[in-house]
Amino acid sequence: MARGAGLAVLRVRKATLRDVRLMAELERSCFDEGYPESLLAYFVMNDERFICLLAELGGIAVGMAIGELEEEGLKAVGHVWTIEVLAPYRRRGIGERLLRELEERLRARGAVEFHLEVKVGNEPAIRLYEKMGYIKVGILRDYYGPGQDGIFMVKHLGPGEGPSKWSCGAC
Ligand SMILES: CC(C)(COP(=O)(O)OP(=O)(O)OC[C@H]1O[C@@H](n2cnc3c(N)ncnc32)[C@H](O)[C@@H]1OP(=O)(O)O)[C@@H](O)C(=O)NCCC(=O)NCCS
Numbered sequence: 001m002a003r004g005a006g007l008a009v010l011r012v013r014k015a016t017l018r019d020v021r022l023m024a025e026l027e028r029s030c031f032d033e034g035y036p037e038s039l040l041a042y043f044v045m046n047d048e049r050f051i052c053l054l055a056e057l058g059g060i061a062v063g064m065a066i067g068e069l070e071e072e073g074l075k076a077v078g079h080v081w082t083i084e085v086l087a088p089y090r091r092r093g094i095g096e097r098l099l100r101e102l103e104e105r106l107r108a109r110g111a112v113e114f115h116l117e118v119k120v121g122n123e124p125a126i127r128l129y130e131k132m133g134y135i136k137v138g139i140l141r142d143y144y145g146p147g148q149d150g151i152f153m154v155k156h157l158g159p160g161e162g163p164s165k166w167s168c169g170a171c
Pocket of ligand 1: 030082083084086089090091092094097117118120123124125128131
């Protein structure tokens with residue numbers, strides 16, 4: 001048998017309205033309080049602002065990422081709303097792949113830096129973000145509720161890493 005034969009292939013694709021129930025299930029599996037279907041549908045429908053990606057392994061949805069293109073003055077900023085991978089599929093590079101693809105698509109729409117918030121103590125996520133070049137720039141008191149602080153992290157694109165030459169409104 002050829003090397004790699006039979007191994008499921010990871011595919012990352014844009015989510016559609018048909019995926020909203022699945023996305024809500026992913027949210028419930030990965031967080032105590034996940035985004036409701038109504039909000040996820042809003043993200044998917046507003047695809048000029050939001051990018052919703054699903055990761056599928058052998059056709060099974062195992063993770064997702066959501067980001068938004070925001071304007072800060074004259075600057076376009078990519079806001080990472082969530083990255084999540086089902087527990088049995090973690091530590092295989094799927095989270096990193098999702099974040100890379102999300103950043104690439106936000107960059108294609110003009111983002112020159114990325115922002116995100118993460119709960120204090122969420123070490124897997126913080127390690128992932130640090131590996132991907134994000135730095136901690138501040139503490140957000142009670143951001144996730146009383147006594148649950150957040151960390152604000154930022155990634156600046158380096159010289160030559162600015163917005164993609166090809167602007168892609170549809171990706
Ligand atoms: C954070 C999360 C998305 C990471 O997904 P993942 O697919 O396991 O991550 P990857 O396998 O791509 O790991 C990439 C890097 O992240 C870091 N990392 C991920 N999980 C880690 C862990 N448990 N401990 C330490 N570092 C970890 C490592 O640097 C890793 O690189 P390495 O494998 O070369 O060491 C996943 O743990 C998750 O879904 N958590 C619950 C949801 C959540 O909290 N999301 C973040 C919201 S802000």
